[in-house]
Amino acid sequence: MALMKDKLAEREIGLIAGLLKQAWPAFNADGFIRMAEDELDQRELKDRVRHIIAAMQYHLPDDFVETVEILQRLPALWPHSLDDEAASFSEFAGWPLVDFVAVAGIDQPEIALPLLGELTGLFSAEFAIRSFIAADWPLTLSFLQQWQQSDNHHQRRLVSEGTRPRLPWGERLPAFIDDPTPVLGLLESMVDDSSETVRRSVANNLNDIGKDHPGRVTAFLKPFSDVHDDSTNKTANEKTDKNASKQRQRLVRHALRSLIKAGDTDALALIGVRADVSVQLSGFNGSESVCLGDVLAFDFQLKSTAEEAQMLVIDFAIHFVKANGTTSAKVFKLKTLELAAGKTLSVTKKHLLKPITTRVYYPGLHRLEIFVNGKSYMQHAFDLVI
Structure with missing residues (x-):
């Protein structure tokens, strides 16, 4: 299985060296490659990023102003064409180039932040900008507000992704975990962004906030969750666009996904789902033992005991199982549907338990748990064999 760290290896270092050489002919590409590739196999992904940044610092000018002029030339040189072989592996090559700005330019944010805005299309500056948020929030906010209005969707996404309080792989932002008010102020005007990538980022940010402030997120989303088109007293320009309504529905559901899985009643209400449903679960069958790499199979029936249709x-x-013997639950989606009164639904699932880079598996007794509208209906023990 290919390792994530191999997305930033010798060929990406070669690409970085070649581009910097084009941008600055005096760049010692061979020396940079030797330094950047030193003990590369022993380094994990983020350590590779840091190591390549150190090699860049050694070989680029000490004067950050001069280095900014070099890096500003990279977007025009970057391989974007589908016909360009380098474009197929260029994405991770941009990571150390972008994060270099946060390392070398942290004391000169007035010129470093505009550079991040120019480079974020090469690799998202969502990690790099967090150093500036922590060091000088008022100045960083002024750039975020400019990027909100940008025609460049990469810059707009930087606003929503860079301010996520709990960005995976990124430094947490404790101030926003404690009080998300500044972030919510930025996100409010981005809910209906024209880019699906930006809207999904907005939803991810709200999902982060909801882990610490569920009430703030449900209150924020309530005005956007009413997607019916009441045309009374509205001009043509004011009427809700059907596509926009669907976009809002997707954003609201994605933003509330953790709260929905947790059975938060306010979150469920925003998607038209009641917490107190009337159903009976029966006929459960499930794997008793699963080898890592095989599927956990299970099936059951749900019968509605209500007198009207219910959203489920x-x-x-x-x-x-964790290393210390305790367990940690991971919730997965099964179905969302309307079940008619008195009807029975058959549910069948085969879930592949495959090795992934973000989880370490441990052998032993695991538990499967079934939820309907956030309420636990049954548990089943199975043995994971490794």
């Missing part, structure tokens, strides 16, 4: 959000959780 059906999830399942696997309680994975």
Whole structure:
């Protein structure tokens, strides 16, 4: 299985060296490559980023102003064409180039931040900008507000992704974990962004905030969750566009996904789902033992005991064994549907338990748990064999 760290290896270092040489003919490309590739195999991904940045610092001018002029030339040189072989592996090559700005330019944010805005299309500056948020929030905010209005969707996404309080792989932003008010102020005007990539980033940010402030997120999303088109007393320009309504629905659901899985009643209400459903679960069958790399198979029936149709959000959780013997639950989506009064739904699932880079598996007794609208309906133990 290919390792994530191999997305930043010798060929990416060669690409970085070649581009910097084009941007600055005096650049010692061979010396940079030797330094950047030193003990590369022993380094994990983020350590590779830091190591390549150190090699850049050694070989680029000490004067950050001069280095900014060099890096500003990179977007025009960057391989974007589908016909360019380098474009197929250029994405991770941009990571150390962008994060270099946060290392070398942290004391000169007035010129470093505009550079991040120019480079974020090469590799998202969502990691790099967090250093500036922590060091000088008022100045960084002024650039974020400019990028909100940018025609460049990469810059707009930097606003929503760079301010995520709990960005995976990124430094946490404790101030925003404690009080997300500044972030919510930025996101409010981005809910209906024209880019699906930006809207999904907005939803991810709200999902982060909801882990610490569920009430703030549901209150924020409530005005956007009413997607019916009441045309009374509205001009043609004011009427809700059907596509925009669908976009808002997707954003709201994605933003609330963790709260929905947790059975938050306010979150469920925003997507038209009641917490107190009337169903009976029966006929459960599930794997008793699963080898890593095989599927966990299970099936069951849900019968509605209500006198009217009900919206159901059906999830399942696997309680994975940790190194210390305790367990940690990971929730997965199963189905979201409307079940008619008195009807029975058959549910079948095969979940592949495959090795992934973000989880370490441990053998032993695991638990499968079934949820309907956030309420636990049953648990089943199975043995994971490694």
